[in-house]
Amino acid sequence: METTIRQTWAFLFRGYHLTRRYIGWVIVFNFYAVVTSATVALIGVAAGNYQLTITLVVGALLWNYMSSLYNEIAMSIAYERWEGTLEYTFMAPVSRLVHLLGVSLYSLINSVITTLIVLVALVFLTNLNLRGANLPGVLVVVAVSSFAFVGLGLIAAVFPVMSAERGAEATHIFQGSLLLVSGVYYPIEVLPGWLQPFSAISPATYTLSACRRLFGVGMSGSTQDHLAGAQLSTVSHELFVLALMGAVLMPFGLWVFLKVEAWAKRAGKLKRTG
Amino acid sequence: MQRTAIYVRNLRKSFRKRNGFRKVSELWALDDVSFSVAEGETYGLLGPNGSGKSSLIRILSTLLIADSGEVEMLGHSLPAEQEQVRRIIGRVSVDAAFYKKLSARENLLYTALLYGQKARDAEKRAIDILEQLGMENTKFSTPLEEMSRGMQQKISIARALVLNPPLLLLDEPTTGLDPKSRRDVQTFLEKLKEREGTTILLTTHDMAEAERLCARIGFLAHGKLVAEGTPEELKRRANAVDLDDAFIKLTGEELSDEELVGVED
Numbered sequence A: 001m002e003t004t005i006r007q008t009w010a011f012l013f014r015g016y017h018l019t020r021r022y023i024g025w026v027i028v029f030n031f032y033a034v035v036t037s038a039t040v041a042l043i044g045v046a047a048g049n050y051q052l053t054i055t056l057v058v059g060a061l062l063w064n065y066m067s068s069l070y071n072e073i074a075m076s077i078a079y080e081r082w083e084g085t086l087e088y089t090f091m092a093p094v095s096r097l098v099h100l101l102g103v104s105l106y107s108l109i110n111s112v113i114t115t116l117i118v119l120v121a122l123v124f125l126t127n128l129n130l131r132g133a134n135l136p137g138v139l140v141v142v143a144v145s146s147f148a149f150v151g152l153g154l155i156a157a158v159f160p161v162m163s164a165e166r167g168a169e170a171t172h173i174f175q176g177s178l179l180l181v182s183g184v185y186y187p188i189e190v191l192p193g194w195l196q197p198f199s200a201i202s203p204a205t206y207t208l209s210a211c212r213r214l215f216g217v218g219m220s221g222s223t224q225d226h227l228a229g230a231q232l233s234t235v236s237h238e239l240f241v242l243a244l245m246g247a248v249l250m251p252f253g254l255w256v257f258l259k260v261e262a263w264a265k266r267a268g269k270l271k272r273t274g
Numbered sequence B: 001m002q003r004t005a006i007y008v009r010n011l012r013k014s015f016r017k018r019n020g021f022r023k024v025s026e027l028w029a030l031d032d033v034s035f036s037v038a039e040g041e042t043y044g045l046l047g048p049n050g051s052g053k054s055s056l057i058r059i060l061s062t063l064l065i066a067d068s069g070e071v072e073m074l075g076h077s078l079p080a081e082q083e084q085v086r087r088i089i090g091r092v093s094v095d096a097a098f099y100k101k102l103s104a105r106e107n108l109l110y111t112a113l114l115y116g117q118k119a120r121d122a123e124k125r126a127i128d129i130l131e132q133l134g135m136e137n138t139k140f141s142t143p144l145e146e147m148s149r150g151m152q153q154k155i156s157i158a159r160a161l162v163l164n165p166p167l168l169l170l171d172e173p174t175t176g177l178d179p180k181s182r183r184d185v186q187t188f189l190e191k192l193k194e195r196e197g198t199t200i201l202l203t204t205h206d207m208a209e210a211e212r213l214c215a216r217i218g219f220l221a222h223g224k225l226v227a228e229g230t231p232e233e234l235k236r237r238a239n240a241v242d243l244d245d246a247f248i249k250l251t252g253e254e255l256s257d258e259e260l261v262g263v264e265d
Helices: A002-021 A022-046 A048-073 A076-083 A086-091 A096-126 A136-154 A160-161 A166-181 A203-215 A232-267 B053-060 B082-088 B104-114 B119-132 B137-141 B149-161 B179-196 B206-212 B232-239 B242-250
Strands: B004-019 B023-038 B042-046 B066-071 B076-078 B088-093 B167-171 B199-204 B216-221 B225-228
Touching: A002 A022, A002 A096, A002 B104, A022 A048, A022 A096, A048 A076, A048 A096, A048 A136, A048 A160, A048 A166, A048 A203, A076 A086, A076 A160, A076 A166, A076 B206, A086 B088, A086 B242, A096 A136, A096 A166, A096 A232, A136 A160, A136 A166, A136 A232, A160 A166, A160 A232, A203 A232, B004 B053, B004 B199, B023 B053, B023 B199, B023 B216, B042 B206, B053 B066, B053 B167, B053 B199, B076 B082, B082 B088, B088 B149, B104 B137, B119 B149, B149 B179, B179 B199, B179 B206, B199 B206, B206 B242, B216 B232, B216 B242, B225 B232, B225 B242, B232 B242
Parallel strands: B023 B225, B042 B199, B042 B216, B088 B167, B167 B199
Antiparallel strands: B004 B023, B004 B066, B066 B076, B216 B225
């Protein structure tokens, strides 16, 4: 147990010091996250529609969190390849479960911090009043959905294992597809008919739907000065689906990763240049 | 009787290479390679680029799975017992694979934690090793990207040794180093062997280094182990005056100018 805790701490230690050393880029990425979120949220302000503003703010906030979490995990192998440290990480006597959980834990902390920065900025820029929103309920939904996104990240992390060149590209295509079909900034219904079924398999769809109701979007008692956030029990369907997705995607993601790792070792793909 | 630290029998490994749209060719990296290394011995593997040295090291360090053959590292067979083998090996590769933005201290502490070791103990050991390698501990907090290749490689060696492994896999550890750094590393490895009895498998292009450090040497060419023995045995067998000559005569290969030591830099 002591060894496992130290090994998990190793990934947090590494992540913290890399963040510190690359602080300039971290500031740039956070600035960009704030700006891209604000440019979307201000569409609602420009329209003079507070419900639209909250819909867009929720979309921007949650997409920031979910995509950051997914991206950090999915790109972790690609980062190691670029740094040239891939072989040393895979050679270490750390189980793949602890390795990937350590990476996921750091990604989670990073994503929470980035999302908080974006939230503060959006509240400031849009003059949003969140009084009455069921924020504890939102935290519960986000926490439950995190498992599903970690699972997706684990599945996507195999792409850079399979191909040094195409792997990173594939993770971004996958991420972009989730953005398109999950109703981040628009209702699912505006998508072409043939795309809409894909929304049902994205965890983001359920997270956004639940969180918007918890914030008070579309709720009859909501006003600009005081929102009427829904009770947590009213989003139990979404919570159930997200919990199920997490319970399936996390072990499945680990299983896929182990299978691809074994293949990569036979094919000689675990090298700096693949 | 000395225990066998590394046991390799009939090892084969090929890679598929795509040539054009439909053609796939098979390249043999290792072709029926067999050798063993006793505990506490330093064994050298010499061969030109593409001879299979790195593939062999990667198989022994659990990064590559052979097509066939037997491999045992201190009694643990590969690939079945990868977890156990990872606990007993340290590796130094030709390129110092670090997080270049992090300092030596941060890289070494990360490695120690990754291997389940206590950070404080590892730090003390790392400083001791680096001092033996002729490095000032004032450099400990400098980002690695600001260090010379020689210093980076010393830190790479410290990283492998801070784990105190019974088995060391050194893949061209002094390639690209200046003469003083090369000598520091070679002297350190000699003392390490005397003091700790560490088993070392060393791949190198440096004939003088191989002769100085290795009890026995194997010549690899085109994936085959074409000759094996002490430096003297190899020279006698080839009727050669030096190991360079013995290598050329026994393998039919010449190390290119770029592969010869001293020209690398």
